[in-house]
Amino acid sequence: MHCPKRVSDDGYLRSVALMGTVVTIQVVGHLVDRQQLIQRDAAVERAFDWFRRIEECCTRFDAQSELMQLTAQIGVSVPVSAILYEAVQFSLAVAEESGGAFDPTVGCVMETRGFDREYRTGLTIRTALEPSPTVSYRDVRLDPERKAITLLRPLILDLGAIAKGLAIDLAVRELRPFENFAVDAGGDLYLGGCSPNGETWSIGIRHPRRENELIHSLTVSDRAVCTSGDYERQSPTGDNGHHILDPRTGASVGEVASVTVVAPSAMLADALATAAFVLGPAEGIRLFERLGVDGLIVSPTLERFATRGMS
Amino acid sequence: MGKSGLSWLATTLIIVGAAITAGHPALGTITGLAILLLGIGTAVGALPVPGQFSEDYIVERRVAGQKISNTLVTLSSAAIIAVYAAGYHRTEPAADKFEAQTARRSTAAPIAAGVAAPTTAALGVEATPTVPRSLVPPPRKDNPRPATQTIQKAAPAPSPIEQSPQPPSAPPAGPTAADPVAEPTAPAVVTGQTKYKDGTYLGWGSCRHGDIQASVVILNGQIVSTAIATCATRYSCSWIANLPGQVVNRQSPKVDYVSGATQSSDAFSDAVADALSKASE
Numbered sequence: 001m002h003c004p005k006r007v008s009d010d011g012y013l014r015s016v017a018l019m020g021t022v023v024t025i026q027v028v029g030h031l032v033d034r035q036q037l038i039q040r041d042a043a044v045e046r047a048f049d050w051f052r053r054i055e056e057c058c059t060r061f062d063a064q065s066e067l068m069q070l071t072a073q074i075g076v077s078v079p080v081s082a083i084l085y086e087a088v089q090f091s092l093a094v095a096e097e098s099g100g101a102f103d104p105t106v107g108c109v110m111e112t113r114g115f116d117r118e119y120r121t122g123l124t125i126r127t128a129l130e131p132s133p134t135v136s137y138r139d140v141r142l143d144p145e146r147k148a149i150t151l152l153r154p155l156i157l158d159l160g161a162i163a164k165g166l167a168i169d170l171a172v173r174e175l176r177p178f179e180n181f182a183v184d185a186g187g188d189l190y191l192g193g194c195s196p197n198g199e200t201w202s203i204g205i206r207h208p209r210r211e212n213e214l215i216h217s218l219t220v221s222d223r224a225v226c227t228s229g230d231y232e233r234q235s236p237t238g239d240n241g242h243h244i245l246d247p248r249t250g251a252s253v254g255e256v257a258s259v260t261v262v263a264p265s266a267m268l269a270d271a272l273a274t275a276a277f278v279l280g281p282a283e284g285i286r287l288f289e290r291l292g293v294d295g296l297i298v299s300p301t302l303e304r305f306a307t308r309g310m311s
Numbered sequence: 312m313g314k315s316g317l318s319w320l321a322t323t324l325i326i327v328g329a330a331i332t333a334g335h336p337a338l339g340t341i342t343g344l345a346i347l348l349l350g351i352g353t354a355v356g357a358l359p360v361p362g363q364f365s366e367d368y369i370v371e372r373r374v375a376g377q378k379i380s381n382t383l384v385t386l387s388s389a390a391i392i393a394v395y396a397a398g399y400h401r402t403e404p405a406a407d408k409f410e411a412q413t414a415r416r417s418t419a420a421p422i423a424a425g426v427a428a429p430t431t432a433a434l435g436v437e438a439t440p441t442v443p444r445s446l447v448p449p450p451r452k453d454n455p456r457p458a459t460q461t462i463q464k465a466a467p468a469p470s471p472i473e474q475s476p477q478p479p480s481a482p483p484a485g486p487t488a489a490d491p492v493a494e495p496t497a498p499a500v501v502t503g504q505t506k507y508k509d510g511t512y513l514g515w516g517s518c519r520h521g522d523i524q525a526s527v528v529i530l531n532g533q534i535v536s537t538a539i540a541t542c543a544t545r546y547s548c549s550w551i552a553n554l555p556g557q558v559v560n561r562q563s564p565k566v567d568y569v570s571g572a573t574q575s576s577d578a579f580s581d582a583v584a585d586a587l588s589k590a591s592e
Contacts, residue, residue: 015537017583053398082397086390093386169391170398187571195567206571214569227571260570265387291383 003194003221011196014044018051019164021186025171028180028196040178047171047183054170057083058163060156070149071156077141077148083166085147088140091162094271095137098287102275103137103247104162105155136247161228161274164188165267168224172266183266188226190266208257208298216260216296218310224266228273229258230300247278255280255299262294262310269293281305514585525582529590537583 015024025044057066066084080088091104140157141150151157168183172190175181180193182201191201200221204214208229218225259276263269272293276284281297285305288295294309512527524541 017537022583050398082394086394090386090390093383097383166391166394169387170395173391173395182568184568187569189568189570191568201567203567204569206569208571225568225570229571258571264384265391267390268383268387293384 003198003200012040012044016048016051018048019055019167019185021164023048023051023171023186024182024184025175026182026184027175027178028194029178043174043178047174050170050174051167051185054083054087054163054167057081058087058159060158060160067157067159071151071154074151074154077143077146077150079146079148082147085142085149087159087162087166088149088157089142090166090267091157091159091271092137092140092142094162094268094275097291098272098275098279100136100247101278101283102271104157104159105135105137105139105247161270162267165224165226165265165270168266185266188224188266188270190224191220192222194221205260205296206258208300209302215258215298215302216304216310218262220262223262223264224269225260225262226266226269226273227258227260228270228277230254230256230277231258256284256297257300257302258298259284260296261288264293508590510590512586512589514582514587514589516582516585523582525586527583527586527590537586 011029012027013024014026015022017023025047027040027044056062059065060067062068066081070078070080070084088104091102094102095104135153135155139152139155141152142148143150164185165188168185168188168190171183172181172192175183175192178192180195182192182195183190187206189203191203195201200219202217202219203225205216205218205225205227206229207213207215208231256277259273261269261273261276263272268291272288272291272295276287276295276297279287281299281303282305284297285295285307288307294307296307296310297305299305509529509531512529514525514527516523516525523539526538528536
């Protein structure tokens, strides 16, 4: 990526609380005339709108969301919206690719472990499902013709990572004409083009143990950077588990303190960060290299494992 | 890869078809991208690529001589295109409405960092409330903070926040936030969908590292800006320095953004919601 000496002094920065986090969109420059200004504002507006629509569709914390409506129907082929279909289809592909380390059907296990509280409203969501340890992503069937999804057994789909990533990617599509921009959804990032300084964006990776430090920094352009850490949300049941669970055992995984993935799309980066958390450092890095993405995995003892392109 | 190539072609044709039936020229961009993607998809699978090193992910993969990995990268792009194409007509009205609204507003339309434009326009065709659901004030039963008056007292120390509501600067005609019985969904005019009282409000949000206080400015019933008022976390708020207001200076490792800052962001989001609960009382 070749950046001009200095892109622009002016710019646009706006934050909105969405999807249980704060979403910030920054657009660099492009204030040539009033018409462009209006277009830019409209594009940012549409970008934020994607977050709202995807949250509405994919949240586990609203019994009326399309996702929860789907999980209420077992053994029935349910036609769904493009958002839900694509999100589920992609999550199944990642599940397949990671050998089940990433599994969107982990939701049921999460409920029994206490991750059932909507942390913004305090509402508790609990379904009458008996968690079955044998439920997996293989119990979800897709019908590409009708864009329909069938759940073969009672399960809860958790599209958390995928949905946020998808929202970032769609926001990016709206902002693409402006070339130089950034989308930050609670530390999950996409950086387009160049920063206002006329350089590729410099990104710090949060230190998983010392909160006012960075463990690594890198420069990126036209890439998503997503970091998943064991510091994010502790299990309320007090067993020291965090919110990433091994779908194969249902327990929190302990080999990894944080995972950062740099990929062409946020949806992919987010999903792979979750998968690598479960796989552990060695297997995680192997997965990244096989998929052609870059990644950094930090162990609880602060040992670092990185792909070639990360250093 | 032949089969996959065909499916790519199919996807493209569907999008082209949709574009034609919808008669919308803007979808041409999407179509173009789809065709481009089709080209990449087939090229990577079927065509021999010279073994030169490149940073490009797809080529790099090709060098590694593995086919499977490309699927996730292309699949994610395909998913984004599919959702985008399907949803284009829903976002368009939002944009149009926004443009109309922007035109009505004075040239003082805020551009500065951290300024939140009115959220109404973004909500698209549905008659939804002014503020995204995530901003709906949560019941804060277990809020460790004492009552409101203490919160108000704590504010002035770190940053000078106006405590008194700003003088309502002549809201436009029609139902306003001052009218509590105003039906939020009734008028077609966006300015009528408000439910917040003008002023500056403060709210607290907590995470396990401490508390964050946010200030929210409401003007003409709409959120004009949000900022961090107090950062009472154990660690510095440099993690969220890109949030509006730029209250806290970033610390030494000079970077544009920080990846992995979920904790404080959640707290900030809660704080904004708390402030809005006061604005809607």
